[in-house]
Amino acid sequence: MDQLERTLGDHLSRAGADLRPPAGLADRITTAIVHRRRRRRVVATAAVAAALVLVVPAVGWVSGRPGPSGTGAAAGPSAASALPPEIAALVTDVTTYDLDRVDSVGPTGVVVGGPEQELSVDTPGAPTRTLARSPHAWAAAAGQDIVVWADHRDGDRHDFQVMCAGGTREPRQVGDRGVLKRDNPIQVSDDTLLWTDEAGQAWYAEGCAGAPRKIDARGHAVAFAFPDAFLVDDTTGELRQVDVRTGTQQLVPGAPRFDVPTGGQVFAATTTHLAWASEGRLSVLDRRAVVVNTVPGGVTATARLTAGDRFVVCASDGRPETTVYDTATGRVSGLRMPALAAADRFAWREGDTTWRVAVLRPT
Amino acid sequence: MPDAGMVHFDAFVASRLPALYRYGFVLTGTPQDAEDLVQEALVRTGLAWHRVRNKDDPERYVRTTMARLMVDRWRRSTREYPVAEPPDAAVDDRGLQRLHDAAEIDVALRGLPERTRAVLVLRYLDGMADAEIADVLGCRPGTVKSQASRGLARLRHLLRGEEARHGSA
Numbered sequence: 001m002d003q004l005e006r007t008l009g010d011h012l013s014r015a016g017a018d019l020r021p022p023a024g025l026a027d028r029i030t031t032a033i034v035h036r037r038r039r040r041r042v043v044a045t046a047a048v049a050a051a052l053v054l055v056v057p058a059v060g061w062v063s064g065r066p067g068p069s070g071t072g073a074a075a076g077p078s079a080a081s082a083l084p085p086e087i088a089a090l091v092t093d094v095t096t097y098d099l100d101r102v103d104s105v106g107p108t109g110v111v112v113g114g115p116e117q118e119l120s121v122d123t124p125g126a127p128t129r130t131l132a133r134s135p136h137a138w139a140a141a142a143g144q145d146i147v148v149w150a151d152h153r154d155g156d157r158h159d160f161q162v163m164c165a166g167g168t169r170e171p172r173q174v175g176d177r178g179v180l181k182r183d184n185p186i187q188v189s190d191d192t193l194l195w196t197d198e199a200g201q202a203w204y205a206e207g208c209a210g211a212p213r214k215i216d217a218r219g220h221a222v223a224f225a226f227p228d229a230f231l232v233d234d235t236t237g238e239l240r241q242v243d244v245r246t247g248t249q250q251l252v253p254g255a256p257r258f259d260v261p262t263g264g265q266v267f268a269a270t271t272t273h274l275a276w277a278s279e280g281r282l283s284v285l286d287r288r289a290v291v292v293n294t295v296p297g298g299v300t301a302t303a304r305l306t307a308g309d310r311f312v313v314c315a316s317d318g319r320p321e322t323t324v325y326d327t328a329t330g331r332v333s334g335l336r337m338p339a340l341a342a343a344d345r346f347a348w349r350e351g352d353t354t355w356r357v358a359v360l361r362p363t
Numbered sequence: 364m365p366d367a368g369m370v371h372f373d374a375f376v377a378s379r380l381p382a383l384y385r386y387g388f389v390l391t392g393t394p395q396d397a398e399d400l401v402q403e404a405l406v407r408t409g410l411a412w413h414r415v416r417n418k419d420d421p422e423r424y425v426r427t428t429m430a431r432l433m434v435d436r437w438r439r440s441t442r443e444y445p446v447a448e449p450p451d452a453a454v455d456d457r458g459l460q461r462l463h464d465a466a467e468i469d470v471a472l473r474g475l476p477e478r479t480r481a482v483l484v485l486r487y488l489d490g491m492a493d494a495e496i497a498d499v500l501g502c503r504p505g506t507v508k509s510q511a512s513r514g515l516a517r518l519r520h521l522l523r524g525e526e527a528r529h530g531s532a
Binding site for chain 2: 021029032033037100117138152
């Protein structure tokens with residue numbers, strides 16, 4: 001230990017020695033705990049009430065699923081009052097969850113998130129299921145019947161591994177090469193996984209039990225809309241789409257070259273659109289018409305980008321600012337709250353821990 | 364009747380809040396951020412107290428939560444740090460000089476990225492090994508080592524700059 005390290009240690013041990021907690025801080029902590037507990041009870045009570053109401057044929061539920069129970073509470077479209085009118089008008093029903101965070105919403109309305117240091121999945125009509133009690137579980141994504149995430153499980157050998165849980169089965173590790181620690185590290189579409197290992201090789205696997213298969217193309221995976229995997233070439237910055245079933249590949253028509261090594265660029269794909277956010281702009285490519293629309297402003301380089309049938313949603317990391325691009329009308333809406341999109345679902349947060357997941361009217 | 368578990372939690376807060384608040388100050392560098400950080404960490408701890416209280420060391424749990432919150436939540440945000448006005452002129456007073464040095468180290472620490480500062484605090488205040496720090500922050504020990512190395516190099520650079528400025532004054 002050299003002089004600076006000793007000085008630093010001494011300084012840190014003395015720093016703030018004369019500081020005292022502000023008056024009332026302990027009371028504020030107690031009050032905040034009571035407040036958050038009460039809010040959770042309200043949601044749970046609403047869930048029971050909703051389950052009772054839904055014994056009657058489910059008027060207002062257009063998905064054909066039974067009404068939710070467990071932690072999710074059903075509500076009508078009026079629960080979308082916090083949304084801009086152009087989005088609220090598309091909402092047909094809403095399920096409410098009380099969660100510290102939501103990492104992903106699946107195409108069936110499955111919500112993956114949880115309290116601190118846990119990863120859990122909430123499914124309408126089923127109790128909450130805890131997938132991992134780990135401070136390192138992250139990058140979760142939900143498919144039709146599976147949930148995938150990255151977790152730090154084998155010490156020094158790798159940073160993170162690909163984990164997968166299908167149905168009610170126990171989580172299992174997929175492959176043994178770890179997963180590259182980048183934005184959008186694991187993709188899932190139609191219950192097929194796509195990821196890039198630590199050596200920069202892209203892989204895919206069909207379901208949790210599927211054998212990992214190499215994708216015979218250069219670049220790391222950034223988005224997935226089955227069967228098309230989207231890879232950015234780490235040397236040229238070209239964006240390539242690869243059909244994982246046939247291996248056929250081509251440069252994405254209309255896409256620019258991206259800076260390499262990529263950083264601060266996030267991507268999302270559906271069968272009809274491909275979106276990327278970088279340098280403060282959100283760009284949405286209509287894959288059929290090969291037209292790119294660019295939305296300026298309101299997009300940070302560390303955004304979380306998701307895409308559904310109707311909306312492309314760019315939520316700025318660390319700030320309650322979200323840009324919503326309507327692929328049907330080209331209209332852009334701004335939200336003062338985090339939000340996500342998947343298939344015909346749209347999720348947003350109200351307050352600290354109230355998450356609402358809506359089914360949108362068909363486009 | 365009050366929940367016995369929460370009575371235990373209240374007692375824990377009453378006894379450990381001053382130390383945890385100071386720890387928040389060391390991590391964040393400002394009393395305002397320290398207050399936010401310790402409040403959020405203790406609220407989360409309180410909500411999970413039935414699990415946490417059975418652990419050997421609840422305070423370590425809170426400190427770990429604070430370090431993770433600091434790295435995850437405070438990162439990338441633009442922050443303004445109130446800095447005390449430096450003295451107008453050098454004074455030959457060893458007590459004042461120590462305060463002055465401390466202020467320079469504070470300023471230099473605030474110039475570091477949150478993750479780097481957390482690594483230095485966990486290493487030089489908490490005395491954690493790199494493997495433990497890696498576990499807390501969710502990265503590899505090698506990453507911790509490189510962060511610490513870069514942080515110390517940056518501190519040296521910043522402090523030399525301060526030294527040169529004072530030397531030329």
